[in-house]
Amino acid sequence: MAKAIVSPTSGIPRANRIRVGGWVLVSPIAIGPITAIYRARPAGADDDRPAMYAVKILRDAWMHDQRAVELLHREATVGRRVSHPHLVPVLASQLDTPPRYLVMPCLQGTTLESQLRTHGPFDVPTALWIVRQAAEALDALFTAGYVHSDLKPENILVTEE
8 A cells, every 4th residue: 555645636636526447536545656546436336336446546747657657567467466365456457558557455444554653562462463464465475476565564454354
């Protein structure tokens, strides 16, 4: 997940008015320097249908940056090829032409960073449980020939499950 930052939102679509490919952006989840992630629903779905998907889109300033496009392409490839209960799959993508984006399930939870900031350190059993699950996900990536290049607490989602 992109790190949420508080900054001017130039180049960020306004939710509920923007259609990206076959998706309607409903509300922002996280805004990072390169990408923005929105809750989304399929275009044509009723407005009262829950937004059960997350669309990660390159921000306008990065839409034509070759390195940013390559990183998003790599994320899409890994998200399609590596299946594991503790990795978020990529369900669809548009990478060849702008707008460039990925579609994933929208998971409910908070980042590990947010949990630590709000509640302080976990007790040992809980910490071990979280680290074990993260290690299993990293092992699945490594076994498939990939390395996570940005592992940090703000990129680990803690859910009720």
